[in-house]
Structures are given as C-alpha cells and as structure tokens.
Amino acid sequence: APSQRHTSKQRFLAEFSQCLYEFVIQLLPTREELIVKEDVRKLLERLIRTIEPESRLLSFGSTANGFSLRNSDMDLCCLIDSEERLSASDLVTMLGDLLERETKFHVKPLPHARIPIVKLSLDPSPGLPYGIACDIGFENRLALENTRLLMCYALIDPPRVRTMVLFLKVWCKRRKINSPYKGTLSSYGYVLLVIFFLVHVKNPPVLPNLQQMPPMRPISQEETTLHGHNIWFFDDIELLRGRWQSSNTESVAELLVDFFRFYARDFQYNTGVASIRAGLLKKDSKGWASESDRGTARERNRLCIEDPFEVDFNVSRCVTRDGLYTIRGELMRASRILASRPERAIVALAQLCE
Numbered sequence: 001a002p003s004q005r006h007t008s009k010q011r012f013l014a015e016f017s018q019c020l021y022e023f024v025i026q027l028l029p030t031r032e033e034l035i036v037k038e039d040v041r042k043l044l045e046r047l048i049r050t051i052e053p054e055s056r057l058l059s060f061g062s063t064a065n066g067f068s069l070r071n072s073d074m075d076l077c078c079l080i081d082s083e084e085r086l087s088a089s090d091l092v093t094m095l096g097d098l099l100e101r102e103t104k105f106h107v108k109p110l111p112h113a114r115i116p117i118v119k120l121s122l123d124p125s126p127g128l129p130y131g132i133a134c135d136i137g138f139e140n141r142l143a144l145e146n147t148r149l150l151m152c153y154a155l156i157d158p159p160r161v162r163t164m165v166l167f168l169k170v171w172c173k174r175r176k177i178n179s180p181y182k183g184t185l186s187s188y189g190y191v192l193l194v195i196f197f198l199v200h201v202k203n204p205p206v207l208p209n210l211q212q213m214p215p216m217r218p219i220s221q222e223e224t225t226l227h228g229h230n231i232w233f234f235d236d237i238e239l240l241r242g243r244w245q246s247s248n249t250e251s252v253a254e255l256l257v258d259f260f261r262f263y264a265r266d267f268q269y270n271t272g273v274a275s276i277r278a279g280l281l282k283k284d285s286k287g288w289a290s291e292s293d294r295g296t297a298r299e300r301n302r303l304c305i306e307d308p309f310e311v312d313f314n315v316s317r318c319v320t321r322d323g324l325y326t327i328r329g330e331l332m333r334a335s336r337i338l339a340s341r342p343e344r345a346i347v348a349l350a351q352l353c354e
C-alpha cells in the first residue's frame with residue numbers, strides 16, 4: 001500500500017542519516033593527529049624564517065576548512081610580508097636544501113612546476129601510523145581565501161554540510177574517482193559540487209550564497225580585490241545566524257540521495273557550468289565551449305566547475321572524457337543503490353563505499 005511504502009522509505013532515510021553521522025565521526029582526525037600537524041607546521045615555520053625572517057606559514061585546504069579526514073595531507077602556504085623577496089622557485093630550492101639538511105622529512109622540491117612547491121613526507125612511526133604528507137607553496141593567497149569561504153559554508157550548518165562533504169570525500173576516494181592526474185576530479189572540485197547543490201539546486205536552499213549577500217558596511221573595491229579577482233564574501237557566520245536561517249528541513253540522507261540523483265541524471269554536463277558564485281551558467285557564455293583551438297577547449301571543459309574567485313578558471317579542467325564517463329557511472333551506481341533501499345541502511349552505506 002502507498003502509505004506503507006511511504007513509511008518504509010521514511011524509516012530507511014532516518015536510519016541512513018544515523019549511519020552517515022556515525023560513519024563520518026569515526027573518520028575524523030584524532031586530537032593527537034591535529035596536535036602533531038600543528039607542531040609540524042610550527043617547526044617548518046621556524047626553519048623557513050631562517051631564510052625569510054618576515055614569513056608566515058599558514059594551513060589551507062582540508063586541514064583548515066573543516067573537511068578533513070583522518071590522515072589527510074597537509075597543505076601549507078608561505079606568505080612573505082617583506083617587499084624584497086626571493087622568487088618562489090629560488091625559495092623552493094633553498095627551502096628544499098635546508099629541510100633536507102635539518103629534518104627527517106623526505107624532501108622533493110619542484111621549483112619549476114606551474115605553482116612551485118616543496119613536497120615533504122614522513123615515514124610511518126608508532127606515534128604516527130600513517131606518516132605525514134605535506135606540500136608547501138608560496139604566496140597562494142587565493143587558495144587561503146577559498147579555504148576560508150569553504151570553512152564558512154561548513155560552519156553554517158555543520159551537521160548537514162560537513163557530513164555530506166566528508167562522506168562524499170570517502171566515497172570518491174574508495175571508488176577511485178578522486179585523481180586529477182588520472183583524469184578525475186580533485187577533492188576541491190567535489191566540495192564545490194556539494195555547495196553548488198546546496199545553494200543553487202535545493203529549493204528551498206540549505207545554504208545562502210555568501211558571495212552575493214550584501215555587506216554590513218560599505219567596502220572599498222581595494223579591500224575586496226586580490227590579483228584582479230573579487231574575493232568578497234559574507235564571512236561573519238555568527239552574525240549570519242541571526243539574519244538567515246534555512247527553511248529546508250531535509251535530513252542529510254535525503255540530501256545525499258538527491259545529490260546523487262541530480263548529478264547522475266539532471267545536471268547538464270554538455271552545456272552547464274556549476275558556479276557557486278552565480279548559479280548555473282552556460283559553457284557558451286563563458287567561452288568554454290569553443291571548438292576554435294581544434295577541440296582542446298572542449299577537451300579541457302568536459303566538466304565545468306567555476307572557481308569561486310578565479311572565475312576564468314575551470315576547477316575541473318583535468319577531467320577527461322573517460323574520467324567524466326567514469327564519474328557519471330559512479331554517480332549512477334550510487335543513485336541506483338540508494339533507490340533500491342536495501343533492508344538495512346548500513347548495507348547501503350557499505351555498498352556505496354565498496
């Protein structure tokens with residue numbers, strides 16, 4: 001009977017929400033891990049200051065945005081406040097030498113990469129069973145800002161936003177569709193897809209659009225421009241709580257089911273651009289669909305996710321035709337598993353992350 005179907009569906013969703021919370025909690029970094037990472041950051045900062053006394057070493061990416069899983073990599077960014085400073089590639093070379101001499105890290109300087117970085121790793125030890133992997137870059141101020149933007153979105157509704165994002169991060173790693181080098185999508189890309197969904201697809205929205213909210217005081221253009229990009233967003237989340245509340249009451253399970261259905265079935269991959277800043281855009285209107293350079297633009301723009309600040313930058317430009325085919329296949333698989341509503345929610349969760 002319809003009413004019985006209805007209740008079995010409700011029961012599945014309630015149980016699945018509970019499973020998601022419990023699953024995600026045990027994947028969070030431990031306190032010890034956070035302490036070790038902060039110690040490593042301080043140690044590295046001290047060493048860098050022997051080369052550049054005016055420098056600061058800041059965390060970005062998942063360690064700083066609230067979407068970190070146990071044993072995730074550390075992304076660090078070195079900011080130098082003095083006027084005369086070495087070039088990023090010289091710094092990478094010098095820092096590489098210094099760390100090689102002074103620490104136990106395995107060091108790999110990449111001074112000639114598009115964004116010069118030093119890659120570090122530490123072997124597993126009893127106190128650190130998974131070791132540490134860390135990238136140090138220089139002057140990547142936009143990355144610090146987009147980290148802060150994602151952190152603010154996480155803070156607005158931690159139970160739903162963080163649970164969804166963390167689950168999807170595990171899911172895409174287990175399903176092996178989280179390798180930009182192999183033609184699939186970065187974690188950053190998946191997080192943007194979740195926020196796009198919660199801001200622009202869900203109706204009523206689960207999250208407000210922080211980049212379009214009016215500022216509380218007049219703000220000069222100078223304050224909000226970084227390398228020619230508008231980086232303003234509403235970042236006073238305490239204040240926001242008093243002014244904005246989502247009228248969407250769906251559970252995290254309902255949202256996740258709908259997320260998979262939307263990206264498996266409804267998102268217009270051929271023509272659409274997911275922009276958390278401006279909503280659904282067209283590839284055409286951004287010049288991301290042109291065939292002019294013998295199809296290369298098209299190949300780079302199979303999947304289009306606009307960076308929140310660098311709006312000419314497609315975050316998912318690494319996703320190849322095959323990569324997108326695989327990702328969409330996985331989204332359909334996930335959607336199918338959830339639509340079949342196994343007897344026990346825990347079974348659905350296990351199947352999803354197989």
Ligand code: ATP
Nearest residue numbers: 061062063069072073075143146147186187188315
């Ligand atoms: P993980 O826990 O899997 O490392 P993460 O949240 O750290 O996930 P990453 O994909 O490692 O996400 O990205 C870290 C940061 O690097 C992002 O917050 C962003 O600032 C920057 N970044 C990563 N990929 C891109 C990209 N394709 N375009 C622009 N910035 C990126």
Ligand code: MG
Nearest residue numbers: 061062073075
């Ligand atoms: Mg990272």
